[in-house]
Every structure is written in structure tokens, then in C-alpha cells.
Amino acid sequence: MKYLPLFADLNERNCLIIGGGEVAAQKIRLVLGAGARLTVIATKVNNEIRGLEAAGRLRVEPSVYGSQAISKFCSSDVALIVVAEANPLDAEAWASWAHKGGFPVNVVDRPDISTVVFPGIVDRDPVLIAIGSSGTAPVLVRRLREKIEELLPSRLGRLAQFAMRFRNAVANAETNIISRRRFWEGFFDGPVARLVLKGQEHQATKAMLRIINGVGRSTPEGSVALIGVGPGDPDLLTLRALRAMQDADVVLYDRLIGDKILDYVRRDAERIYVGKAPADQSMNQQAINALILERAHTGQNVVRLKGGDPFVFGRGGEEMAVLKEASIKVEVIPGVTAAIGCAATAGIPLTHRDYAEGVSFVTGSTCDGGTEPDWASLATLRHTLVIYMGVAKAGVIGERLVEHGMRPETPVAVIENGTLPDQIIAHSTLKTLGVTVTEQCIGGPVLLIIGDVAALSREESRKADAHIERYAHAF
Structure with missing residues (x-):
């Protein structure tokens, strides 16, 4: 976010507008509408500005430049300078003087030398909606304003x-x-x-x-929403998840919940990080359960954000059981689980009539200690295997599956940061899986997709590379 959106109180504040043509007139309407005391600096002004001067709404002063401009007009109480000067050199000179004086300045169509920009405005006074593009696409802003105008009631x-x-x-x-x-x-x-x-x-x-x-003074009833936010791309959030996030009093979020997701939470909701990693747990599960109960008992709307889906390796079932036992109202809002989201962005169909009759989701985090997955059964199924949290034991997983009968050359797609702009897809086989992860310095979060369908992603990549190469040679 390049600009912080703010609303400026210009009522009875001194403002300057440089220029006397139609563009200047457009800015004058806005600034006068905010109640400013306005001075227009121009050698020539159009009829609209002259009429406003005659009505006592503003005063017009002839153009002056250099140090004279600063001393005559730029007193310490100037709240805003708008440069609507057609001559680029004059516009840059005014901007430079404003910068030196520390005044907020907007140079029309020059966001590169402006310190403030005018947004598109939807006015339902006292309700105001501002839309901006950081000065990059004013026509897009205008189109968005038109759409919003259509949606909002006139009253x-x-x-x-x-x-x-x-x-x-x-x-x-x-x-x-x-x-x-x-x-x-x-x-x-x-x-x-x-x-x-x-x-x-x-x-x-x-x-x-x-x-x-008829309003009572009883303590409100608390509630909890267990929300799956998908594998990382905010566009995969559901509408139901967005509504619940906007109603939150407090939000508990995991390690894999990125800032782009948190941006959709109600701005004044309290945020509590409860992330867990294999070697670093800010809060264990029992403490998280206790915190959720404590906040819900005080009447708060508690939102628990989880990567992927709450009920797919997300411990959502455990949290729901604790809440139901305490008679707390709980809602589970499903999310796009990592297997579905990552496979889709990688171009891998998890099921395919020619390659896989089904799909099995397995966690790899139990390879050390605890009960390991039933590798013998998994190796003999004509299924795609999707391994969550398996990057640390990738080599061991490959060895176990080969030991129990799966082909060493079985394709594997290693997807890091799936659905995000920095997504990486590494192609390997069961035999070379550990080496691939080590050599390519793959850390996490990572999903392993094992089976013949994983080769389809590699084939699509080859076709795309070939197309790009043919296109490049054509020129």
C-alpha cells in the first residue's frame, strides 16, 4: 500500500490551487465542497472560476514564481496545494517549492511528484467512500466509482x-x-x-x-467460528469466511496465515498469534483451547483462522469437541484444502480415469515417533497420494513407499508455497525425492503429490516452455 487513505478536515483552512482552466475548476469544486478558504493562482481563469470569485467563494491572484510565491502565499497554515498548471516546467517548480516548504501537494496527473492524490469519491454525506489506484489508473477508479454509486442507496x-x-x-x-x-x-x-x-x-x-x-443489559452470548482460509491465496477465501472475519471481536491465527488474509479481518478486531511449528510452538493446543473458551465465555465473537480446511489436518475436530462440551456455539466454515488448491494451480488432476481411481490425504509429520502411515496399503492402492507436512521426511517417505512395492520411478510433484506468487514446483521421483528436496533447498510449507498424475504438471510445463521458445524464435 503506497498511500495511507485519510480524510482531511479542510474546513476554514487555507488552500492554494495553481491554474485557472477546467482541470483546476474540477479540483476547486472538491476543495470548496470541503469548506476550505481558497486562493487560486493563475494569470487567466475560466468563466466558472471568475463567477466563484464574484460570489466571494474564492480569491484569484496573478501567478508569481520563485521565492516570491513562497513568501506571498505559502504561509505556515496552508493545508493543501493543488497544482493544475498545464506547463510541465511550472508544475514541477511549484511541486518543488511545496516539497521544500513541507506542504501537502497534489500535481494533477503527476503522482511521481505529488505527496497526496485525489481519490475517486462516492458522496453520501456524511458517508464518504474514497477509491484510489495510487495515481496509476484514474479511468479504472472512475469505473469503480460508477459501480459503487449504482450499489449504494441515495439515502x-x-x-x-x-x-x-x-x-x-x-x-x-x-x-x-x-x-x-x-x-x-x-x-x-x-x-x-x-x-x-x-x-x-x-x-x-x-x-x-x-x-x-426494550433493550436488556445482559452479557452477550459468545460464539466461535473455525474458518478454513485455503492454502494462502486470498482469492480462495469463501464469502461465508469473509462475513465471519468481518464480525470478529478477536482472531486467533496460525503460522501459515499471511498478512494478505489478515487484511480481510475487521480492522479493530484483536489479533492473537497462536502459530505452531515442529521446533517452535508459541502456544500448545491445550492453551489454545483454553484461550478460545475464555474469550467466548466473555461474550466475544471468536474467529479461529486455519490454513486450508479446519477438518483436514487442522485439529479443527479437537477444538470443536472442546467447544461443544462447554456448550459454546460453534460454526465450522470450510476452506479449500491445500491438496485441492495446490494441485489446481500446478495443473495436476488428483483423480484421472487413466491414472488414479482415488486420492488419499496423508500427514507426514508422524514419521518420527508415533504411528507411521500404513505404507503397505498406500503403496498398493491405485490412488494419488497427497502428503501434508512431509518435507522434513521426504526421503524417508520415498523409501517407505518403494519398500512396500511402489515403483521407484513413480512421479512426485513437490509444491512449495502453493497458490502464492512465489509458488515453486519441483519434479522428482520416489527414488530421488530426498535428493531433490535437499538440492533445491525446499523448506516449506510444502505439499507432496505422488502418483502418475504428477507427471501431467511436468508435461504441461514442457509444452509451455516449448511454446515460448517457438514464439521467441519467430521474432
Whole structure:
């Protein structure tokens, strides 16, 4: 994120706009709409700007340059400078002076020398929505604004003002902050809000007073959502997962949950890292269970984020059992498990009539200590094998499967950081699996796909490489 989106209070603040043409007029409308005291600096202005000057809405000053401009116009209380000057050299000079003076400056169509940029604006005052592209694609921003304009009711601002009238009354009736937030969530999704949006504010006021007078002061009931967020790509999040993440009071997240996923969590929700790695556990499972119970008992909406799917090697079943035993309301929201997501991005069909009658998901983390998978049965199945958490024992896994009858030359796809931009796919065989992982410095997170279908990914890669080479030779 190159720019931090902020809303600037320009009411009765001094602002400068350099330029007197149509582009300058467009910026003048916006800045005046925010209540600024405006000075336009230009040798010539169009009729619209001249009319605003005549109405006393702004003042026009002739252009001056160099140190004179700084001393005459750039006093310490200037809140914003907008350069809408057609001459590129003049525009750069103004920007340079603004930078030296430490003033926020926007140079139209020059994000490279601007310190602030104008977003696309959807105005339902007091509700404002700003859309930006860091100055890279203003036409795209305009298209997005048009789409959002179509979606939002025209009386949305009236709804915000209506809610403001009752804020103190609701705060007095609902002293618990969590209960208060849920009250407002119910309000904006409910029939009273619909009355306001229809323009029936008198009926809405009566209904709102009935609701407030009937509100109790009990502690809200807590709940837990066990959410699978997929293998890493935020585009694989489900709509149901997004809704639950936006309703969270507190979020407990694992080691494999990336920042791009966490960006979809409600901004003011508390975040608690509970990641576990083979040699480093910030919190063991018993402590995690206790923390989830503690937060749910205080009435919070607890969201537990897990990579992939909660019920596929995610210990979601254990957490659900603990919550049900404590009579805590729990919802399980499935996610795209790593096997499905990684195989899809690698172009590997896990089942195929010619190669695999089924697929088996196996964890490789039990190879040292505990009970190992039933390698004898797995080796004889006409199945694709998908090994989770197996990179540390990749060589051992290959040896075990060969020992129990699987062909040494059986193809293996080693997928690191599956579905992410830095995804790596290494091709190997059972016989050379350990060597491949070591030589290519593959660390994790890693998924192993074993079976004839794994060769299909390699074949697609070869075809793509051949196509690129033919294309390059053509030129």
C-alpha cells in the first residue's frame, strides 16, 4: 500500500490551487465542497472560476514564481496545494517549492511528484467512500466509482445521520461495548434501517424508540467460528469466511496465515498469534483451547483462522469437541484444502480415469515417533497420494513407499508455497525425492503429490516452455 487513505478536515483552512482552466475548476469544486478558504493562482481563469470569485467563494491572484510565491502565499497554515498548471516546467517548480516548504501537494496527473492524490469519491454525506489506484489508473477508479454509486442507496447519508441521533441513547441502554456493537449491526441490517432508506423516518423513529426501551443489559452470548482460509491465496477465501472475519471481536491465527488474509479481518478486531511449528510452538493446543473458551465465555465473537480446511489436518475436530462440551456455539466454515488448491494451480488432476481411481490425504509429520502411515496399503492402492507436512521426511517417505512395492520411478510433484506468487514446483521421483528436496533447498510449507498424475504438471510445463521458445524464435 503506497498511500495511507485519510480524510482531511479542510474546513476554514487555507488552500492554494495553481491554474485557472477546467482541470483546476474540477479540483476547486472538491476543495470548496470541503469548506476550505481558497486562493487560486493563475494569470487567466475560466468563466466558472471568475463567477466563484464574484460570489466571494474564492480569491484569484496573478501567478508569481520563485521565492516570491513562497513568501506571498505559502504561509505556515496552508493545508493543501493543488497544482493544475498545464506547463510541465511550472508544475514541477511549484511541486518543488511545496516539497521544500513541507506542504501537502497534489500535481494533477503527476503522482511521481505529488505527496497526496485525489481519490475517486462516492458522496453520501456524511458517508464518504474514497477509491484510489495510487495515481496509476484514474479511468479504472472512475469505473469503480460508477459501480459503487449504482450499489449504494441515495439515502445512505440520512441513515448515518439517523443513527447519530440515537448514539447516546443506545450507549446508555447498552453499557457493554460488545452488546452495543451487535445492536448497531442488527440495526443496520434490520427493518428500522430499511424504513429510513425508504424515506419513512417518522415511522423509523417510533420503531427505534421501542427497540431501545426494550433493550436488556445482559452479557452477550459468545460464539466461535473455525474458518478454513485455503492454502494462502486470498482469492480462495469463501464469502461465508469473509462475513465471519468481518464480525470478529478477536482472531486467533496460525503460522501459515499471511498478512494478505489478515487484511480481510475487521480492522479493530484483536489479533492473537497462536502459530505452531515442529521446533517452535508459541502456544500448545491445550492453551489454545483454553484461550478460545475464555474469550467466548466473555461474550466475544471468536474467529479461529486455519490454513486450508479446519477438518483436514487442522485439529479443527479437537477444538470443536472442546467447544461443544462447554456448550459454546460453534460454526465450522470450510476452506479449500491445500491438496485441492495446490494441485489446481500446478495443473495436476488428483483423480484421472487413466491414472488414479482415488486420492488419499496423508500427514507426514508422524514419521518420527508415533504411528507411521500404513505404507503397505498406500503403496498398493491405485490412488494419488497427497502428503501434508512431509518435507522434513521426504526421503524417508520415498523409501517407505518403494519398500512396500511402489515403483521407484513413480512421479512426485513437490509444491512449495502453493497458490502464492512465489509458488515453486519441483519434479522428482520416489527414488530421488530426498535428493531433490535437499538440492533445491525446499523448506516449506510444502505439499507432496505422488502418483502418475504428477507427471501431467511436468508435461504441461514442457509444452509451455516449448511454446515460448517457438514464439521467441519467430521474432
